[in-house]
Amino acid sequence: MATTLIARSARSRQVLAACISFCMAAVLLGSCSRDEESAVETGSLELTLDPENPVVGPSRLTLVIADPNGDPLTRAEVKIEGNMNHAGMVPVFADAVETEPGRYEAEIEFTMGGDWFLLVEAVSADGTHMSWKKDVWGVRRN
Amino acid sequence: MEPMRQQSRSWAIPFPRDILLVPVIGAFLRWRHSRLGLQLVAGALLLVLVLEGLFGPDIAPKNLTTLLVWVHYRGLLVLALLAIGNVFCMGCPLLLPRAIARRLFKPVRSFPRVLRRKWIGVATFVAILFSYEAWDLWSDPRWTAGLILILLGTALAVDASFKGAPFCKFVCPIGQFNFLASTMAPTEVRARDLDICKDCRTKDCIRGRREEESDKVIQQGCELALYLPLKEGNLDCTFCLDCVHACPHDNVALALRLPGEELVADPVRSGIGRLSRRKDLAVLAVLFCFGALLNAFGMVEPVYELQVALAGMLGTDSEPLVLAVLFVLGLILLPALMLGFAGKLALKFAHSSNRIGTHWIRMAWSLIPLGMGIWTAHYMFHFLTGLWTFVPVAQHLGERIGSPLLGAPNWGRGGLHESLVWPIEMGFLGMGIIGSLAIATRLVQQDFGPRWRAALTPWAVVHVSLFSAAVWLMLQPMDMRGTFL
Numbered sequence: 229m230a231t232t233l234i235a236r237s238a239r240s241r242q243v244l245a246a247c248i249s250f251c252m253a254a255v256l257l258g259s260c261s262r263d264e265e266s267a268v269e270t271g272s273l274e275l276t277l278d279p280e281n282p283v284v285g286p287s288r289l290t291l292v293i294a295d296p297n298g299d300p301l302t303r304a305e306v307k308i309e310g311n312m313n314h315a316g317m318v319p320v321f322a323d324a325v326e327t328e329p330g331r332y333e334a335e336i337e338f339t340m341g342g343d344w345f346l347l348v349e350a351v352s353a354d355g356t357h358m359s360w361k362k363d364v365w366g367v368r369r370n
Numbered sequence: 371m372e373p374m375r376q377q378s379r380s381w382a383i384p385f386p387r388d389i390l391l392v393p394v395i396g397a398f399l400r401w402r403h404s405r406l407g408l409q410l411v412a413g414a415l416l417l418v419l420v421l422e423g424l425f426g427p428d429i430a431p432k433n434l435t436t437l438l439v440w441v442h443y444r445g446l447l448v449l450a451l452l453a454i455g456n457v458f459c460m461g462c463p464l465l466l467p468r469a470i471a472r473r474l475f476k477p478v479r480s481f482p483r484v485l486r487r488k489w490i491g492v493a494t495f496v497a498i499l500f501s502y503e504a505w506d507l508w509s510d511p512r513w514t515a516g517l518i519l520i521l522l523g524t525a526l527a528v529d530a531s532f533k534g535a536p537f538c539k540f541v542c543p544i545g546q547f548n549f550l551a552s553t554m555a556p557t558e559v560r561a562r563d564l565d566i567c568k569d570c571r572t573k574d575c576i577r578g579r580r581e582e583e584s585d586k587v588i589q590q591g592c593e594l595a596l597y598l599p600l601k602e603g604n605l606d607c608t609f610c611l612d613c614v615h616a617c618p619h620d621n622v623a624l625a626l627r628l629p630g631e632e633l634v635a636d637p638v639r640s641g642i643g644r645l646s647r648r649k650d651l652a653v654l655a656v657l658f659c660f661g662a663l664l665n666a667f668g669m670v671e672p673v674y675e676l677q678v679a680l681a682g683m684l685g686t687d688s689e690p691l692v693l694a695v696l697f698v699l700g701l702i703l704l705p706a707l708m709l710g711f712a713g714k715l716a717l718k719f720a721h722s723s724n725r726i727g728t729h730w731i732r733m734a735w736s737l738i739p740l741g742m743g744i745w746t747a748h749y750m751f752h753f754l755t756g757l758w759t760f761v762p763v764a765q766h767l768g769e770r771i772g773s774p775l776l777g778a779p780n781w782g783r784g785g786l787h788e789s790l791v792w793p794i795e796m797g798f799l800g801m802g803i804i805g806s807l808a809i810a811t812r813l814v815q816q817d818f819g820p821r822w823r824a825a826l827t828p829w830a831v832v833h834v835s836l837f838s839a840a841v842w843l844m845l846q847p848m849d850m851r852g853t854f855l
Contacts, residue, residue: 311432316440
């Protein structure tokens with residue numbers, strides 16, 4: 229009986245240790261191998277909003293984009309996706325139009341007050357993909 | 371042995387009274403492996419959520435884990451609690467690892483007596499609320515998955531170390547929420563006929579069914595120490611239905627009942643004792659209500675202004691510190707002031723010599739319906755406005771793993787418009803205040819006799835004030851959080 233208990237106790241420690249190791253490994257693995265689908269920043273992006281402190285409703289976006297060499301990114305296809313940082317809201321989308329070399333403009337509608345972020349994706353004429361994530365915190369109600 | 375409870379409650383609900391007798395559903399619930407079946411389905415989903423949280427997109431709205439956990443799970447949880455009962459504890463997958471571990475060994479130690487109160491549950495409940503606000507759990511898939519793993523690990527560690535189900539009964543913050551909320555459920559696990567229980571010699575509902583020769587347990591009895599003849603209401607009941615399977619007399623029902631009825635009764639409850647003597651449970655009930663307000667308060671713009679003001683006063687830009695102050699104000703000082711004054715005034719108005727401590731504990735239970743109304747209104751906002759958002763997110767997951775089955779993501783799928791959800795929120799709040807006032811009335815009628823109206827007045831002021839605050843909160847434009855410091 230005692231032997232069985234000791235054996236079971238040792239086995240239980242092994243089970244516990246295995247479970248804890250699995251959890252820790254999963255967390256560590258997760259922290260270093262995430263799917264960073266929006267964090268590829270190969271060029272540079274300057275984003276300005278009008279109004280500067282955005283409110284619910286349409287906002288004018290100006291994007292100044294440079295390629296990895298620092299030159300203005302021209303004739304690119306630029307798409308913008310707006311999301312709230314809380315899950316469960318419908319995202320908003322916009323296509324930006326180039327108004328001068330490397331400078332793009334778009335209008336996006338913030339549909340709710342709170343914290344937003346914009347995913348900007350640019351595809352250059354030679355097919356190079358660039359993407360950025362820009363936070364837009366504190367969109368206020370009118 | 372405590373005296374056996376008499377059948378005192380009247381049935382006001384027409385047939386069918388016992389869900390276990392309903393065709394198909396009843397047959398499934400009476401199936402011995404029904405709980406395991408639910409747990410395995412939930413466990414498979416949990417595994418997907420953990421993997422998606424750890425390895426999926428780091429963007430909360432595009433990650434199935436943050437979406438399902440913080441939008442759909444919470445919405446379905448409160449709906450299930452109000453419409454059926456504690457079915458989420460019934461199918462809880464957190465217990466699967468411990469079930470596997472207990473096939474390998476049986477813990478022999480009991481949970482320490484000094485810890486057999488809800489104080490750990492109070493701490494874990496507040497910790498979850500605080501972590502949610504302080505570290506933006508709703509917007510972090512990795513930490514949402516981490517939270518699931520922490521709960522899994524804690525359940526395994528606690529229940530692998532001690533007999534019974536101490537994790538569910540004393541530790542699990544979701545369990546404590548579910549226990550309190552299920553007092554508002556329309557069903558309850560109870561004995562069909564107490565006369566049969568009187569003649570029962572084996573007490574299988576709590577001891578478990580045993581093999582005659584070896585005395586080996588072949589069907590678990592109630593692991594939460596709820597002896598069925600003395601069980602009253604849903605507190606501490608996980609709807610595991612072990613008692614249903616263990617009872618040799620087929621004398622257990624999943625009975626329909628009047629929601630909230632158990633809050634006005636104060637018999638000696640098996641595994642709990644008298645509610646009027648449980649300070650810990652009363653504190654949990656107060657936190658349940660004020661925590662609902664605080665959690666909803668975190669969704670509206672005025673909280674940001676208050677946070678900035680507090681940060682200025684404290685001379686800090688540490689958000690956790692400011693939140694800690696906000697929590698102390700909202701979960702300790704405000705309830706202490708409101709309930710403290712109401713209790714003292716009630717005794718004074720009624721010229722009563724009742725003990726103030728007992729009075730507070732009793733009246734704390736009247737906060738449960740309103741608290742449930744606030745939680746439900748808040749969670750319904752997220753759930754209904756984001757009802758169909760899981761479709762494109764699941765399609766996105768399918769796309770990422772190379773499965774064309776679900777098609778390309780259609781990101782335009784949302785839910786109900788805010789203007790349609792608002793009346794539903796008000797409906798839940800309305801039911802909450804009606805329930806709270808009804809329970810407060812019954813409690814003061816029991817305790818103060820003909821002077822009940824005088825005693826009720828200050829408590830009605832408290833309830834109406836909290837209800838007004840909740841309505842004001844729901845009238846505010848719901849922001850999706852803010853990190854303003």
